[in-house]
Amino acid sequence: MHTNPIDRRDFLRTSAKAAAVLAVPGSLMNLTAARPETRLGVALLGLGNYATNQLAPALGYTEHCRLAGIVTGTPSKIAEWKQKYDLPDKNIYSYDNFDSIADNPDIDIVYVVTPNALHLPFAERAARAGKHVICEKPMEISSDRCKMMIEACAKAGKKLQIGYRLRYDPFHQEIERLGREQVHGKVKMVNTGFSFYGVNNSNWRFTDPKLSGGGPMMDIGIYCLQGIRYATGEEPVAVTAQSFKTIMDKLPGMEETIFWQMEFPSGATAVCSTSYVARDNYLRVSTENGVYGVDPAYTYGPLAGYINNQSMGEYNHRQQTAQMDAFALSIKNNTPVKTPGEEGLRDMLCIEAIYKAARKKKRISLL
Amino acid sequence: MHTNPIDRRDFLRTSAKAAAVLAVPGSLMNLTAARPETRLGVALLGLGNYATNQLAPALGYTEHCRLAGIVTGTPSKIAEWKQKYDLPDKNIYSYDNFDSIADNPDIDIVYVVTPNALHLPFAERAARAGKHVICEKPMEISSDRCKMMIEACAKAGKKLQIGYRLRYDPFHQEIERLGREQVHGKVKMVNTGFSFYGVNNSNWRFTDPKLSGGGPMMDIGIYCLQGIRYATGEEPVAVTAQSFKTIMDKLPGMEETIFWQMEFPSGATAVCSTSYVARDNYLRVSTENGVYGVDPAYTYGPLAGYINNQSMGEYNHRQQTAQMDAFALSIKNNTPVKTPGEEGLRDMLCIEAIYKAARKKKRISLL
Numbered sequence: 001m002h003t004n005p006i007d008r009r010d011f012l013r014t015s016a017k018a019a020a021v022l023a024v025p026g027s028l029m030n031l032t033a034a035r036p037e038t039r040l041g042v043a044l045l046g047l048g049n050y051a052t053n054q055l056a057p058a059l060g061y062t063e064h065c066r067l068a069g070i071v072t073g074t075p076s077k078i079a080e081w082k083q084k085y086d087l088p089d090k091n092i093y094s095y096d097n098f099d100s101i102a103d104n105p106d107i108d109i110v111y112v113v114t115p116n117a118l119h120l121p122f123a124e125r126a127a128r129a130g131k132h133v134i135c136e137k138p139m140e141i142s143s144d145r146c147k148m149m150i151e152a153c154a155k156a157g158k159k160l161q162i163g164y165r166l167r168y169d170p171f172h173q174e175i176e177r178l179g180r181e182q183v184h185g186k187v188k189m190v191n192t193g194f195s196f197y198g199v200n201n202s203n204w205r206f207t208d209p210k211l212s213g214g215g216p217m218m219d220i221g222i223y224c225l226q227g228i229r230y231a232t233g234e235e236p237v238a239v240t241a242q243s244f245k246t247i248m249d250k251l252p253g254m255e256e257t258i259f260w261q262m263e264f265p266s267g268a269t270a271v272c273s274t275s276y277v278a279r280d281n282y283l284r285v286s287t288e289n290g291v292y293g294v295d296p297a298y299t300y301g302p303l304a305g306y307i308n309n310q311s312m313g314e315y316n317h318r319q320q321t322a323q324m325d326a327f328a329l330s331i332k333n334n335t336p337v338k339t340p341g342e343e344g345l346r347d348m349l350c351i352e353a354i355y356k357a358a359r360k361k362k363r364i365s366l367l
Numbered sequence: 368m369h370t371n372p373i374d375r376r377d378f379l380r381t382s383a384k385a386a387a388v389l390a391v392p393g394s395l396m397n398l399t400a401a402r403p404e405t406r407l408g409v410a411l412l413g414l415g416n417y418a419t420n421q422l423a424p425a426l427g428y429t430e431h432c433r434l435a436g437i438v439t440g441t442p443s444k445i446a447e448w449k450q451k452y453d454l455p456d457k458n459i460y461s462y463d464n465f466d467s468i469a470d471n472p473d474i475d476i477v478y479v480v481t482p483n484a485l486h487l488p489f490a491e492r493a494a495r496a497g498k499h500v501i502c503e504k505p506m507e508i509s510s511d512r513c514k515m516m517i518e519a520c521a522k523a524g525k526k527l528q529i530g531y532r533l534r535y536d537p538f539h540q541e542i543e544r545l546g547r548e549q550v551h552g553k554v555k556m557v558n559t560g561f562s563f564y565g566v567n568n569s570n571w572r573f574t575d576p577k578l579s580g581g582g583p584m585m586d587i588g589i590y591c592l593q594g595i596r597y598a599t600g601e602e603p604v605a606v607t608a609q610s611f612k613t614i615m616d617k618l619p620g621m622e623e624t625i626f627w628q629m630e631f632p633s634g635a636t637a638v639c640s641t642s643y644v645a646r647d648n649y650l651r652v653s654t655e656n657g658v659y660g661v662d663p664a665y666t667y668g669p670l671a672g673y674i675n676n677q678s679m680g681e682y683n684h685r686q687q688t689a690q691m692d693a694f695a696l697s698i699k700n701n702t703p704v705k706t707p708g709e710e711g712l713r714d715m716l717c718i719e720a721i722y723k724a725a726r727k728k729k730r731i732s733l734l
Contacts, residue, residue, distance in 0.1 A: 189624070189645035191560055193638070197655055240609050242730075246634035257556070259638050261626050267613035269645075271560070271626050273638045278556035278653040286645040288564055296676065309663065309671075362728065363609075 040328045041068030041106045046114035058320035064328035068106045102129035115211035120145045127156035136163040139344030141213025146348045150341040161327040161337045162344035168322035171294045171305040176230040185288025190231045192224040193273040193280030194298045215254035221274030223298040227283045234264040238365045241358035260354045407695045408435030408473045413481035425687035431695035435473045469496035482578035487512045494523035503530040506711030508580025513715045517708040528694040528704045529711035535689035538661045538672040543597040552655025557598045559591040560640040560647030561665045582621035588641030590665040594650040601631040608725035627721045
């Protein structure tokens with residue numbers, strides 16, 4: 001069932017064309033210049049760690065889209081990107097001249113990878129410029145701003161995908177299927193957590209709540225929230241939550257650790273934790289007849305799945321490659337996006353309820 | 368580090384004495400009759416499933432104690448026990464004549480395995496009869512009753528052990544050590560759950576809150592509570608909790624599912640779940656430098672331990688054998704009991720706070 005990335009890499013290595021790609025860094029774009037370009041052009045907007053170390057490399061493996069341009073507020077980054085990915089000058093934008101991307105037929109999709117609170121203005125500008133939009137998670141810092149993004153893309157007639165990479169990972173798709181088809185009976189409880197230990201004061205995530213909108217809940221807990229929602233296949237009816245802080249001089253205006261609990265219409269429940277001072281990385285689904293999950297669950301890989309203490313295997317899947325290809329295909333075929341803006345909005349409504357539950361120390365209904 | 372029960376069994380199989388034991392059911396007691404009996408005599412009080420299928424077999428492997436008698440309210444059970452374990456008539460008691468056990472030098476220890484709310488009266492009678500007491504978990508149905516049991520044993524000058532079998536399991540002892548010695552840095556978070564799916568209406572646990580004192584929290588969640596306490600090596604300062612019920616015509620007067628969260632003086636936190644309508648069985652400890660745990664964690668075995676996604680192995684350990692032998696040794700050597708009444712009382716105080724937190728829907732301080 002699962003695609004084995006090792007096999008795919010081995011296959012590529014035995015291909016002369018691929019060998020040339022591997023031997024000559026930066027030649028990937030040139031290779032395809034001779035044949036008509038059918039892949040959609042992606043411009044990455046915001047060249048931080050995720051764009052640099054995950055998305056750009058992932059675009060070296062996509063079949064339906066390719067890295068065609070960049071948009072950056074840091075001119076010093078341009079030279080390296082140009083050289084590494086053989087990008088023409090005309091496809092390189094600053095935040096100032098970004099709106100002129102409207103006139104560039106090379107760019108079909110803008111992938112917004114800025115700090116969270118900048119997602120909306122850039123997504124709006126991209127949509128107004130006639131480009132489809134991928135917006136990294138969390139979608140924005142409030143549900144109101146998520147709604148505005150959805151409206152902007154709808155008004156422009158452009159598709160919007162939220163960068164929920166794990167929805168395109170085979171283990172997580174299997175978790176979704178097992179629940180939907182009740183393969184092991186009804187889902188009764190989900191236990192999940194995603195945490196890491198270490199606050200880095202040089203990163204906006206940990207220092208600027210106006211940009212981040214919150215702490216680990218926004219940043220990594222959102223994967224658990226997604227996991228619970230696709231594991232149960234239901235929307236929650238209520239949440240409770242508890243927030244904790246032990247390091248008082250760090251993480252200004254945001255939580256350090258938050259626990260939350262969810263109730264679903266079927267009676268299923270969920271127990272969740274996320275923290276910047278712990279280590280969690282698991283998704284565990286308890287059903288009438290068994291237990292299955294992914295552990296490690298939420299990192300880039302290798303991930304490992306299990307059913308009733310039997311391994312489902314362990315592998316690296318090109319999550320972002322699959323995610324961007326799926327979006328490109330839904331544009332090409334005009335089919336629904338698997339993780340549209342509405343999905344980001346639903347999570348943001350949950351997160352707001354979780355924060356409210358923690359703040360008010362009471363159960364918050366989502367009905 | 369870990370005792371391998373397979374090796375021990377293999378060793379026993381190659382011993383002529385053991386071979387005779389295996390070949391002739393019920394001969395275990397006779398074998399030792401010829402040499403001076405140094406093992407302490409245990410009387411099991413309450414011959415339900417746990418005594419029948421776990422404790423009595425476990426006493427076939429103990430080195431420092433042995434099954435010497437029974438106390439039962441069900442005369443029809445006597446014949447089978449007598450035959451199977453070769454018990455003399457003089458060591459068989461009813462609940463009516465139980466107090467005369469005071470005059471029986473064969474019996475050193477009474478192991479109380481009745482429904483929870485009967486632990487206190489039987490433990491008191493056993494202590495008054497001059498016997499050391501093992502009391503199955505949960506210790507009783509309230510902290511007041513736990514205190515009374517501690518007082519009764521202290522007054523009689525008799526030792527009291529609570530039947531926390533997992534404290535005598537090598538994986539769980541390793542969890543305790545790793546935290547105590549901060550082998551992977553300070554403990555930051557514990558995630559744990561113990562649940563099973565299926566309510567059996569023919570058992571007092573599910574039907575009689577006056578006997579059980581509660582639902583899964585009392586019955587199985589208590590293992591998580593223990594796990595958290597030895598994983599952190601700390602006593603909690605506060606708890607929050609949420610109780611859920613989906614099947615309204617079952618589990619009268621008790622919870623069906625309960626989640627609870629704990630805060631510790633160091634800033635460590637814990638996330639816990641227990642339920643009769645789900646499947647959980649894991650203990651996961653997150654520290655500054657790593658993650659380790661046991662999964663499956665709380666059943667009789669095989670259990671499996673891990674450190675940073677590397678297996679610590681998987682095996683069956685004779686938990687109850689180790690537990691009863693440890694108690695017998697602490698009597699013989701007059702050394703402290705590893706899981707004394709005070710340990711059961713501490714858990715009961717936590718459970719009461721958890722129930723209160725769920726009922727009042729607010730954080731309950733334990734300071």
